[in-house]
Amino acid sequence: MISLTFAEVARAVAGDLRPAAGADAETVVSGAVDTDSRLIEPGGVFVAKPGETADGHEFVDAAVERGAVLAIVERPVSADVSQIVVADVVTALADLAREVVGRVRARGDLRIVGITGSNGKTTTKNMLARILEGEGETVAPRASFNNEVGAPLTMLRVTEDTRFLVSEFGASGPGEIARLAGLVEPDLGVVLMVGMAHAGGFGGVEATLRAKSELIHAVRPGGIAVLNADDARVATMAQIAQAREQAVRWFGRGPTADVRAEDVDVDADGTTCTVIVDGARLPLRLRVLGEHHVMNALAALAAATALGVAADVAIARLQTLELAERWRMQPLGSSRVRIINDAYNASPDSMAAALRTLAQIAQPTERTVAVLGAMSELGEFSGEEHDRIGLLAVRLNIRRIVVVGAEARRLFISVISEGSWDGEAVFFATADEAYDYLMSELRDGDRVLVKSSNAAGLRHLGDRLGESFS
Structure with a gap:
C-alpha cells in the first residue's frame, strides 16, 4: 500500500482512530493490507473481518505478532496495536481501496x-x-x-x-x-x-x-x-x-x-x-x-x-505462460497417464469446453476418462444443465465417465439414459471411493479430466491422481 498516516486512513474509512502507546495520528503506515492474520507482514494493516466460521477480531493478537501496526475493527479489542473502529470492515476495506487507487491515479x-x-x-x-x-x-x-x-x-x-x-x-x-x-x-x-x-x-x-x-x-x-x-x-x-x-x-x-x-x-x-x-x-x-x-x-x-x-x-x-492457474486445466501425471485437473470451478460452458478439449487431445490409441462432479450456483437450471453435460459426454464418446457426489447424481442418470452403460459410466458418493476405483481402473495411455465446481472438492482428487501417476 502507499504511505498514509493513521489519520488519513481513518478519514478514508470514516473510522475512530485509537492509537496505541508510542503512535499518534501522524504515524505513517505503508505495509500490505490483509484479512488473513497468517499473511500479515511487518508494518502491515490487519482488517478484522467477521466470517461465517471465524471472527477476525479473535486474530488481532496473531496479526500483531506477525508485525501488524494497525488494525481496522468493528469493536475495540484488547491488543497492543493502533486501531480504527468502523461500522463495517468490508465497507471500510472498499473505502480505503478507493482512496489509495485515487491517490495513485491522480499522478496521471x-x-x-x-x-x-x-x-x-x-x-x-x-x-x-x-x-x-x-x-x-x-x-x-x-x-x-x-x-x-x-x-x-x-x-x-x-x-x-x-x-x-x-x-x-x-x-x-x-x-x-x-x-x-x-x-x-x-x-x-x-x-x-x-x-x-x-x-x-x-x-x-x-x-x-x-x-x-x-x-x-x-x-x-x-x-x-x-x-x-x-x-x-x-x-x-x-x-x-x-x-x-x-x-x-x-x-x-x-x-x-x-x-x-x-x-x-x-x-x-x-x-x-x-x-x-x-x-x-x-x-x-x-x-x-x-x-x-x-x-x-x-x-x-x-x-x-x-x-x-x-x-x-x-x-x-x-507464449511464456505455461499454466493459467492452479486447478485450471492443469496438466499432472505423466506421459503414461495424463491428468488434467480443472476442478477449481465449473459452469455449463466451462464443463463443455473441458470435455471437448479432452476429446480433442486424445490420440486414437488413448482412452478418455472424465471424472465429473457437480456444477454449483445454477439454481432452478441445475437439473437441465447437468442433463446437458451428461449427454455431451456420451456424444463426445468419452470412454469412461466417473461421476462423484450426490449433487451430481442427475448427471450420471443422464449418461445412463443416453446409452452409456456396461461399466462405461460409474457413480461414487465420495472422492475417496472414486480414487480407489480409478487407481485400479486407469491404465497406460489414459487421458483423464477431473472437472467440478470448487464446492465439490474434486481438485484434491485431481492432485492425488496426479501425484500417483507422476
Whole structure:
C-alpha cells in the first residue's frame, strides 16, 4: 500500500482512530493490507473481518505478532496495536481501496483494467498481467480475488510505482460488479462472455447479462470497452459504451473482430493459431491447454494492444505462460497417464469446453476418462444443465465417465439414459471411493479430466491422481 498516516486512513474509512502507546495520528503506515492474520507482514494493516466460521477480531493478537501496526475493527479489542473502529470492515476495506487507487491515479500514469464474464476471468487476468509486466509494475489479483473482499485487497497492493492495475470482477448477484468497479472507474472494461455460471444467484441468463453490463457502465467516459464479438449478449453492451463515449474494441473468432484467430489447432501440449490484430497476421503458440483459452488470449491481446503494447511483443510474452492457474486445466501425471485437473470451478460452458478439449487431445490409441462432479450456483437450471453435460459426454464418446457426489447424481442418470452403460459410466458418493476405483481402473495411455465446481472438492482428487501417476 502507499504511505498514509493513521489519520488519513481513518478519514478514508470514516473510522475512530485509537492509537496505541508510542503512535499518534501522524504515524505513517505503508505495509500490505490483509484479512488473513497468517499473511500479515511487518508494518502491515490487519482488517478484522467477521466470517461465517471465524471472527477476525479473535486474530488481532496473531496479526500483531506477525508485525501488524494497525488494525481496522468493528469493536475495540484488547491488543497492543493502533486501531480504527468502523461500522463495517468490508465497507471500510472498499473505502480505503478507493482512496489509495485515487491517490495513485491522480499522478496521471496509472491505467486500470476491469475484467468480468461468466467464464475465463482468472485465465484472462493472468494472460494480460503476463503481457503488461514487461511494460511496468503490474498489480493483478492472486488466484480468484474478485469479490467484495478480494477485489479491494488487490487494489490496495498498488504503490507509487504501479503502472497497471488489472482487476477481476466476479459477482454472486446484481449490483456487486457496479460496487466493485465503481471503486476505481476502469480505463478499460473487458467482458468475456455471458453464460449460465451463477445463473441461480442472478435469476437467469438475462439477469446475468445486466449484471455483467455493470462493468461497462463503470468504465470512465472516453475509456475503452473490450467486447466479445462472438457473444450476442456481450455485443449488446456496445450500445452502453457508445452512450458513454467509450471506444469499442472487439475480439473473437469471427471476421469482424479487431483481434481474432484463424487456423486453430489443439493438441496435448497446447494450441496453435494465427492471430490477426488490426489486420496484421501473427503466429501464436499457447502453452495453456484447451481451445477455449484462445478466446481468453484474444481478449488479453485486445486489451494489451489498446494500452499501447505492440502486438508481436504481447504475443511473445503471452507464449511464456505455461499454466493459467492452479486447478485450471492443469496438466499432472505423466506421459503414461495424463491428468488434467480443472476442478477449481465449473459452469455449463466451462464443463463443455473441458470435455471437448479432452476429446480433442486424445490420440486414437488413448482412452478418455472424465471424472465429473457437480456444477454449483445454477439454481432452478441445475437439473437441465447437468442433463446437458451428461449427454455431451456420451456424444463426445468419452470412454469412461466417473461421476462423484450426490449433487451430481442427475448427471450420471443422464449418461445412463443416453446409452452409456456396461461399466462405461460409474457413480461414487465420495472422492475417496472414486480414487480407489480409478487407481485400479486407469491404465497406460489414459487421458483423464477431473472437472467440478470448487464446492465439490474434486481438485484434491485431481492432485492425488496426479501425484500417483507422476
